[in-house]
Amino acid sequence: MGVRLLRFEATKLILRHAGNSPIVGNLGPTSDELRHAGHRDRNFYTYGSMGLCSSIALGMALSTTERIISLDGDGSLLMNLGGIATIGREAPKNLVVVVWDNEQWGQTGHQASHTAQGTDLAQVAQSCGIRRTAMVDNLEELESIFRTALDEDGPWLIVAKIQEAEYMPVAPIEPELTLYRMRNSFTG
Amino acid sequence: MNWAETIVKALKDWNTSMIVYVPDISIHQVTSLIEADPFFHLVSATREEEAIGIAAGAYAVGRNSAVFMQSSGFGNCVNALASLCIPCRTPIPLFINLRGGVGEFNIAQVAMGRTTRPILDLLGLVHFTLEDEHKMDLLMDGALKLCHAGRQPVAICMTQLLHGGKIA
Numbered sequence: 001m002g003v004r005l006l007r008f009e010a011t012k013l014i015l016r017h018a019g020n021s022p023i024v025g026n027l028g029p030t031s032d033e034l035r036h037a038g039h040r041d042r043n044f045y046t047y048g049s050m051g052l053c054s055s056i057a058l059g060m061a062l063s064t065t066e067r068i069i070s071l072d073g074d075g076s077l078l079m080n081l082g083g084i085a086t087i088g089r090e091a092p093k094n095l096v097v098v099v100w101d102n103e104q105w106g107q108t109g110h111q112a113s114h115t116a117q118g119t120d121l122a123q124v125a126q127s128c129g130i131r132r133t134a135m136v137d138n139l140e141e142l143e144s145i146f147r148t149a150l151d152e153d154g155p156w157l158i159v160a161k162i163q164e165a166e167y168m169p170v171a172p173i174e175p176e177l178t179l180y181r182m183r184n185s186f187t188g
Numbered sequence: 189m190n191w192a193e194t195i196v197k198a199l200k201d202w203n204t205s206m207i208v209y210v211p212d213i214s215i216h217q218v219t220s221l222i223e224a225d226p227f228f229h230l231v232s233a234t235r236e237e238e239a240i241g242i243a244a245g246a247y248a249v250g251r252n253s254a255v256f257m258q259s260s261g262f263g264n265c266v267n268a269l270a271s272l273c274i275p276c277r278t279p280i281p282l283f284i285n286l287r288g289g290v291g292e293f294n295i296a297q298v299a300m301g302r303t304t305r306p307i308l309d310l311l312g313l314v315h316f317t318l319e320d321e322h323k324m325d326l327l328m329d330g331a332l333k334l335c336h337a338g339r340q341p342v343a344i345c346m347t348q349l350l351h352g353g354k355i356a
Contacts, residue, residue: 048271059245082234
């Protein structure tokens with residue numbers, strides 16, 4: 001299978017369709033590429049807090065009626081599988097989790113992750129009560145399912161198999177600004 | 189008001205409606221009141237660092253939040269505090285049932301119970317310890333005020349002397 005989905009291209013696609021919906025980015029390249037693809041007040045970049053990207057998004061989804069998008073990673077989600085169970089239990093209709101699944105811990109030396117050995121995160125989500133799941137490996141499929149996820153009730157968990165590419169420059173590290181840009185866009 | 193009702197009142201006074209917790213028998217006296225009150229949304233997390241993430245997400249979109257846990261679980265969320273709440277400056281009150289002190293029956297609870305407050309000190313986070321209900325309303329209001337003024341988590345550590353301890 002020739003996986004050909006590149007995370008940066010996929011991130012630009014997400015941004016094109018997301019409107020003003022908050023997007024939470026997993027730490028590292030996912031947040032860097034989100035910033036390079038299109039900086040906005042409603043991008044919540046993370047800089048640490050390993051494994052908590054989709055938990056942060058869950059807290060948002062339970063606190064606003066707006067669509068919330070999480071751009072998570074396979075390695076990070078594996079660190080907090082219980083977080084999928086909590087999403088299933090709370091079942092927020094407005095949460096869309098997209099997992100960039102490169103089947104490796106890319107930043108730490110490209111060690112194979114559990115998804116390379118058969119762990120199926122979409123099935124994990126299903127067994128936690130998340131009924132709207134999908135697995136895609138190209139831009140066309142991603143666009144189609146992501147547009148559906150923006151229109152139809154979730155929670156959603158979309159696994160997008162991606163091909164790792166050369167990293168982009170590290171984006172500015174400004175956690176306090178990131179949080180209060182987002183918060184001020186809600187509280188004025 | 190008893191200690192549990194005093195905590196609920198302070199959370200309401202500070203418009204803190206998102207409560208995330210990992211169950212604990214002693215703080216159940218508070219979380220059961222919260223669960224029964226439609227003002228709150230009580231979320232059960234599987235692990236304490238997850239609870240911190242959910243609470244931070246709520247705050248990021250304008251909703252005040254708090255986390256309840258036991259001292260053993262505090263050990264599970266140190267990195268979430270250090271790499272999310274502290275650098276992002278999220279004022280999330282942490283209600284921690286402090287095990288390992290007077291009346292503790294389980295040696296496995298002692299080390300984490302004893303090190304919870306020193307770790308909070310090392311993180312630079314303010315903490316208060318409640319051993320009785322004396323002036324507790326003032327302390328709770330002041331702790332939450334400080335939490336928001338400092339835009340940092342503040343920990344309220346609750347001991348067996350306050351809540352009667354674990355029902356073994």
